[in-house]
Amino acid sequence: MEGVDYLADERKKAEFDVNEMKIVWAGSRHNFELSDRISKLVANDPGFSKEGRTMLPRKELFKNTLRKATYAWKRIIELRLSEEEAAKLRHFVDEPAFTDLHWGMFIPAIKGQGTDEQQKKWLPLAYKMQIIGCYAQTELGHGSNVQGLETTATFDPQTDEFVIHSPTLTSSKWWPGGLGKVSTHAVVYARLITNGKDYGINGFIVQLRSLEDHKPLPGVTVGDIGLKFGNGAYNTMDNGVLRFDHVRIPRDQMLMRVSQVTREGKYVQSDVPRQLLYGTMVYVRQTIVSDASNALSRAVCIATRYSAVRRQFGSQNGGQEIQVIDYKTQQNRLFPLLASAYAFRFVGEWLKWLYTDVTQRLQANDFSTLPEAHACTAGLKSLTTTATADGIEECRKLCGGHGYLCSSGLPELFAVYVPACTYEGDNTVLLLQVARFLMKTVSQLGSGKKPVGTIAYMGRIEHLMQCRSDVKQAKDWLKPSAVVEAFEARAARMSVACAQNLSKFDNPEEGFAELAADLAEAAVAHCQLIVVSKFIEKLQQDIPGEGVKQQLEVLCGIYYLFLLHKHQGDFLGTGYITSKQASLANDQLRALYSQLRPNAISLVDAFNYTDHFLDSILGRYDGNVYPKLYEAAWKDPLNQSDIADGFHEYIRPLLKQQLRTARL
């Protein structure tokens, strides 16, 4: 029945102020009002309808995305939206498009790596979308290993130009989003060669298509790389292939903040670190961490609401069956994901702060925090995207068979999200970057250099190597100091063990390769410590609203106790806790599930998602699942007629043949 709230009883059980929690989730009252206003604007605009999206063939799907992007741009101009409002609008339109790479990578690359003069020339064009750009780094044969890229940019002093060339098939640019069919320009990463010497990778602004008729320019071969995973999903994006045959660009289209080539062809290195060339990736990794909580909370919202609607077994005297959310196994799979969504929200907020801080320092030529920013963005990108992708899939399973229907919203969400584990750095490759940072930190411990920031705990290494947990009863696991010490001791001991094993190798690189799996685990332990610490720090702030802080304490407890349970082997193996203490942690975890249970629906309501954004029958706000599932099935193109297309060619002859066989 329309208008009935099937989840109303669940909502009445809430023990906290949901409106105040919405503000905590959004990060501030300003953010909440902004998200609320823009999400409703998008939901109420038929131009942004998602109807039938998963059923469209690729060409139509892509054209529909072009239409939406153009319409979004028109609305942004008409409504005079700020950059912040426009970014929110993009978020709620909920469709990957070339515009993501234009705004999210092309513009940041020019801002971060271009000189003032270059920014003055290119940014106004890009801001008005008079040129459309993408980020062309990855090649067919080289992705993770950026230093292995093969595309060349050879300086020709005769003409004051660079010649951009793809010398081999494997040097073809492959994957850049927006490249295939839309971009007019790209920031291309290529080996800089001048005076016969290779100076490694640099960025160059290259025009690819005519601004008049959009035809590829001479020497440019460009197209789409083909259909990707999932129905609809990331296929709205034209990930592309690109080859250059001696394409000439003016010298001043090399991005020259980090290094320059003079008119005479001399290579000059600025006093900024070369790693700034990787700055766009650091920026995007930080945005990916912030986005992980968006994707995970969405899946969790669907699975939580549906788990309260769905009933199986246990009917007494003909009464209702049990809500599946009341099964402890369901809680043990679902509630840690709900807690993770909140945990990732807060670590994302913190990382944004760290990124802003490092950016301000870089502007003042202070590069001291760059290694930590790289390690944190790389590690947290890896940790949060892996957990989110796995979490979305778990939410699908938590919804049983109906979770497998596209109308649940979960298959598309998974298909769109899962490449985040690969793009912007494969998650294992990124963990190994964190491990390098940790090994460097451990090796410098005796040198008098004091570890700061997220590795400050290493400064207390002697204590952390010896201390033992003093937990005696389950509720001792609620003490923040007990928890932080446990995660610090585990991370420190795993890093030190790796460092000790590494020191047994004559060649450190050989040792690193041999011990890579252990090193990646140590990196995970360090990153989990960061997430746990930031959640606990959040709870130390003043949090208004009746019961809000208490709910966050429950969620935080579930987050760290679930990790402790899942990685028991690390905590026990490093000798910090006993098996009795591990078992007490599990008792406390179960108790927290019971405390969370009455608040579950309201905790997902606090995400404030519109039904348009969720795009899920199972996750509907009103819980009116069955009639809507039934209704949606009839909208499938297969149900447009009672008799299937192909009946006369295939089914009928088959049936006839069976009749003949039966008569024999």
Ligand SMILES: CCCCCCCCCCCCCCCCCCCCCCC/C=C/C(=O)SCCNC(=O)CCNC(=O)[C@H](O)C(C)(C)COP(=O)(O)OP(=O)(O)OC[C@H]1O[C@@H](n2cnc3c(N)ncnc32)[C@H](O)[C@@H]1OP(=O)(O)O
């Ligand atoms: C339809 C709707 C339309 C709506 C329309 C609305 C209109 C507009 C509205 C506005 C909207 C805004 C929207 C914005 C949206 C933004 C979203 C963005 C979207 C993102 C999509 C993703 C697409 C994907 C893109 C990509 O994947 S790009 C390619 C990424 N590639 C990689 O990540 C490669 C990974 N590899 C590496 O990073 C490196 O090679 C390596 C780090 C693994 C190794 O490098 P290298 O070999 O050079 O390094 P070493 O190990 O030797 O290290 C050398 C030292 O350098 C340090 N280091 C390494 N990396 C960094 C770094 N990044 N920063 C700093 N330091 C670094 C090492 O630590 C070493 O240091 P040491 O010497 O001290 O040890």
Ligand SMILES: Cc1cc2nc3c(=O)[nH]c(=O)nc-3n(C[C@H](O)[C@H](O)[C@H](O)COP(=O)(O)OP(=O)(O)OC[C@H]3O[C@@H](n4cnc5c(N)ncnc54)[C@H](O)[C@@H]3O)c2cc1C
């Ligand atoms: C949807 C999508 C969008 C993308 N958009 C862009 C874009 O806009 N612009 C762009 O330039 N690129 C883009 N990419 C490319 C992306 O950045 C790369 O795919 C990514 O960096 C991973 O590199 P790879 O494909 O070379 O993987 P590989 O490095 O070949 O990884 C394959 C396997 O090898 C393992 N491996 C590799 N190196 C090591 C090592 N040193 N130690 C241990 N294990 C290792 C990995 O863990 C992985 O399991 C996109 C990719 C996808 C999927």
